[in-house]
Amino acid sequence: MDLAIKDLVKLDDRVEAHLDGLRVAGEPGWELCKEALGNEEAGEVFAASVMAFESGIEARIQAVLDAVTAKPELARGMVSALGWLSFEQASPHIHRFLGSQVHLHRQIGLAGCVVQRADPGKILSQAVGSRNLPLRARALKAVGELGRKDLLKAVKDNLLAEDDQVRYWAAWSGVLLGELAAIPILQRLVEREEPLREQACAMALRCMSVEQGQAWLKTLVSAPNTLRLAVQAAGVMGDPANIPWLIRQMENPTVTRVAGESFTFITGIDLAYDDLDTDKPDGFETGPTEDPEDENVAMDADEDLPWPDPRLIEKWWEIHRLELDIPRSSLRGWPLLPRSLRN
Numbered sequence: 001m002d003l004a005i006k007d008l009v010k011l012d013d014r015v016e017a018h019l020d021g022l023r024v025a026g027e028p029g030w031e032l033c034k035e036a037l038g039n040e041e042a043g044e045v046f047a048a049s050v051m052a053f054e055s056g057i058e059a060r061i062q063a064v065l066d067a068v069t070a071k072p073e074l075a076r077g078m079v080s081a082l083g084w085l086s087f088e089q090a091s092p093h094i095h096r097f098l099g100s101q102v103h104l105h106r107q108i109g110l111a112g113c114v115v116q117r118a119d120p121g122k123i124l125s126q127a128v129g130s131r132n133l134p135l136r137a138r139a140l141k142a143v144g145e146l147g148r149k150d151l152l153k154a155v156k157d158n159l160l161a162e163d164d165q166v167r168y169w170a171a172w173s174g175v176l177l178g179e180l181a182a183i184p185i186l187q188r189l190v191e192r193e194e195p196l197r198e199q200a201c202a203m204a205l206r207c208m209s210v211e212q213g214q215a216w217l218k219t220l221v222s223a224p225n226t227l228r229l230a231v232q233a234a235g236v237m238g239d240p241a242n243i244p245w246l247i248r249q250m251e252n253p254t255v256t257r258v259a260g261e262s263f264t265f266i267t268g269i270d271l272a273y274d275d276l277d278t279d280k281p282d283g284f285e286t287g288p289t290e291d292p293e294d295e296n297v298a299m300d301a302d303e304d305l306p307w308p309d310p311r312l313i314e315k316w317w318e319i320h321r322l323e324l325d326i327p328r329s330s331l332r333g334w335p336l337l338p339r340s341l342r343n
Contacts, residue, residue: 015084019050030060037067045077050084053093061093068104072134075108082108083115090116098123103132110138114145128154137165144173152177159185168196175207183207187216193225201229205236210329213237231255235262238330242266243317250310253284260308267324268332269316271306276316278309 022029033048045067052060068075082090090112097109098120110127113120120142127139128151140158143151158170159182168189174182186204190197201220205213217237220230231249234242243266249259260271271277286300327335334340 019047022047022051023054030055034060034063037063040067040071040074042074042077042080045074046080046084049078049081053081053085054089065105068108072104075104075111078108079111079115082112087116087118091118094118103130103135107135107138110135110142114142117146119146119148124148125151125154128158133163133166137163137169140166140169140173144169144176147177149177152179155179156181164189164194168194168200172200172203175203180207190220190229191223191226197229198232201233202236205233210237210239214239214241217242227252228255228258231259231262235265238266238336239328240266240321240324240326240330241328243321247310247314247317250308250313253281256308256310257302257305260313261302261305263308263313265332266330267326268334271308271313274316276309276312277306278312280307 022033025032030048030051033044033051036044037048045064048060048064048067052064064078068078082094094109094112094116097105097112100106100109106123106127110120110124113124124139124142124146127135128143130136130139136158140155142148143155152174155170155174155177156179158166159174161167161170167185171182171185171189175186183204186200189200190204194200205216208216213233214237217230217233220226220233227249231246234246243263246259246263246266250256250263252259260277263269264271269276286302324333326333329336331341334343
């Protein structure tokens with residue numbers, strides 16, 4: 001864990017070094033950022049937002065807002081910039097967005113509060129009742145992120161909303177705030193193949209008992225379109241009783257890597273470090289191909305995961321499973337208790 005934290009610090013330092021180069025460059029640095037906004041990528045929006053917010057120059061901020069308004073999904077880059085800045089630097093911009101009459105700006109303001117862990121107070125109470133559905137959905141998500149139990153009634157009122165995003169974030173925040181009636185809502189979203197089904201599945205499982213989770217896992221395994229989710233669910237549950245089944249799934253090239261990841265989630269074993277991985281199978285292709293006729297341009301979701309060797313892992317598990325003494329509900333071999341989770 002310490003090594004992973006050090007790696008993240010190194011990445012942070014690299015990002016800050018690049019930003020510092022843009023700061024030193026002055027106006028030419030900003031012009032590079034402004035030009036890069038045309039790429040319509042969140043990373044470029046992040047860099048331009050940091051430069052614009054730090055300068056306080058209205059024309060720069062507006063240039064970034066224009067790019068985000070044209071493609072609202074880029075707003076996450078602007079939110080990340082608000083999180084990168086100190087609270088003192090970010091606060092004036094957050095308050096400006098919260099006070100805007102533009103719904104997208106208010107969404108950015110709420111997300112900026114969350115990333116800075118600053119409670120927006122009454123503004124959040126008003127936003128959860130907004131007629132603008134994207135704003136209401138973002139506000140409902142913030143309720144859970146900020147632990148606003150005083151808004152649980154508003155969350156419950158939206159559990160059966162017609163809009164999928166509103167209903168999902170109401171259920172997501174509901175379970176975080178202890179509303180068990182929200183769990184079936186998440187389960188139905190998973191089984192209906194909603195875009196956020198992986199997050200919904202993980203959140204629902206984390207609020208179930210092991211027995212409830214195992215019963216739902218059987219349902220996911222039996223459905224033809226939820227095998228990948230079932231493999232992920234086994235890792236989220238953290239029950240070592242599922243490891244023999246996970247090892248069998250490692251024989252299936254389509255889910256082998258995510259099965260290895262779930263094995264790591266339960267045991268804490270690094271497959272590559274412990275030489276329990278192997279090479280990609282010959283002829284196996286995933287993600288975009290070089291064929292111009294191929295309409296599938298989705299990236300390989302498991303690209304950065306090692307390929308597990310099921311035979312080596314099965315032998316390793318037979319030798320070490322008793323000495324590990326993994327609890328029935330675990331994360332990386334540790335019990336799901338406050339002390340071990342902080343560690």
